[in-house]
Amino acid sequence: MTYSYARDTSCKIKAVKQSAYKTGKYIGCYAPYGYIKDPEDKHHLIIDEPAAAVVRKIFNLRCKGLGCFRIAQQLNEEGILPPRAYYYQMIGKVNPYRCNGVWNDVTVRKLMRNEVYIGNMVQNKRGTLSYKNHKQIDKPKEEWVKVENTHEAIISLDIWELAQEIDKMRSHPRYNSLNIISLFGGLLYCMDCGFALRHQTERHKRKNGKVAIYESYLCGNYSRSGHTVCSTHMIYLKPLTELVLADICAKADIVKLNEADMIKSILERMQSQNSQETAVIKKNIKTLNKRLSELEKLLQSVYEDKIKGKIPEALCIELINKYQTERTEKSSHLQKLEHQLDENQAVQNDVQEWVNLIRQYSNIETLDRETLLRLIDKIEIGEQKIVDGQKEREIKIHYKFVGYVG
Numbered sequence: 001m002t003y004s005y006a007r008d009t010s011c012k013i014k015a016v017k018q019s020a021y022k023t024g025k026y027i028g029c030y031a032p033y034g035y036i037k038d039p040e041d042k043h044h045l046i047i048d049e050p051a052a053a054v055v056r057k058i059f060n061l062r063c064k065g066l067g068c069f070r071i072a073q074q075l076n077e078e079g080i081l082p083p084r085a086y087y088y089q090m091i092g093k094v095n096p097y098r099c100n101g102v103w104n105d106v107t108v109r110k111l112m113r114n115e116v117y118i119g120n121m122v123q124n125k126r127g128t129l130s131y132k133n134h135k136q137i138d139k140p141k142e143e144w145v146k147v148e149n150t151h152e153a154i155i156s157l158d159i160w161e162l163a164q165e166i167d168k169m170r171s172h173p174r175y176n177s178l179n180i181i182s183l184f185g186g187l188l189y190c191m192d193c194g195f196a197l198r199h200q201t202e203r204h205k206r207k208n209g210k211v212a213i214y215e216s217y218l219c220g221n222y223s224r225s226g227h228t229v230c231s232t233h234m235i236y237l238k239p240l241t242e243l244v245l246a247d248i249c250a251k252a253d254i255v256k257l258n259e260a261d262m263i264k265s266i267l268e269r270m271q272s273q274n275s276q277e278t279a280v281i282k283k284n285i286k287t288l289n290k291r292l293s294e295l296e297k298l299l300q301s302v303y304e305d306k307i308k309g310k311i312p313e314a315l316c317i318e319l320i321n322k323y324q325t326e327r328t329e330k331s332s333h334l335q336k337l338e339h340q341l342d343e344n345q346a347v348q349n350d351v352q353e354w355v356n357l358i359r360q361y362s363n364i365e366t367l368d369r370e371t372l373l374r375l376i377d378k379i380e381i382g383e384q385k386i387v388d389g390q391k392e393r394e395i396k397i398h399y400k401f402v403g404y405v406g
């Protein structure tokens, strides 16, 4: 009796919450850090400027390439209160959670993945196991309810996307023992073996007592296993930076001088690769669709045979399972191919986007990580060779959206 009452109430509460989620009304007990509840409508969020400034700072530091742990450390050094402690200070109460006096990497990471900062409301992320068990659990992403543009954003979409991109990157920049961040971390690859390049720093003591620091990159494969697998591919940071800067400027200048020609030549190159690929994808899609409709017919006829008593139960089940498994596999493959086809067809937009982006950098003088991650996908570094007594090496810069632009 008690249970059914509890279940009933619990269902009602859930239904009310669900409908509020869908309209983008904020339901939580406390507003997310950076916001407060609107005094005129407790389901609406408005910006809390002091905390919002910290949120912006976190995103900016992230875009500069700092890791979550470093960001937390910096906030603590600056004496900025973490969200929970800040909340209790704001409402003038003692923080009952004694252990939460400092920022940590988990808080920073969670904050940077919260779409609330671009004005979207994502709710139903956590909940109780059941009406009997009140333990809070993280719900699967499919159950989250997202409504866009429900309140003022703190972070621009541009910054948000860059931060998510950095989050996804395989290699995060790390500080080494000399407290130097690797500018190109995660972007450089060996042209011969494909391994990521490793960052290294050397200290040289000069005669005047000053210490000079040289940063360079070398093939990670070589650095791990030596000459038998690859050669050093060593490149110093300074010439690499100059080269990349020059390339960005040159591309920006060409775009400024003759945008139409640049777009045309990139499109021609991309589409010749693309059109072959697209033809193969289209052919595969056709084959998959044909097989899927065959499978439908096969399943249908198994059911009919079963009803007519033509085949034994066990065989019927076996056949159904077999066809259904194949259908699931083929459908998911089809979905992937269709997605790929869409992407291939979006090339034109990508090229335009790249052109718009690169033209902003014609006067670039210094290279920071933020710019690098915004513009460049990866850089392949070839080995240095001596040709006719001259040092030569091949370096291929692959830009975002358009890849290698010769």
Ligand SMILES: [Zn+2]
Residues within 6 Å of the ligand: 190, 191, 192, 193, 194, 195, 219, 220, 221, 222, 230, 231, 233
């Ligand atoms: Zn290598």
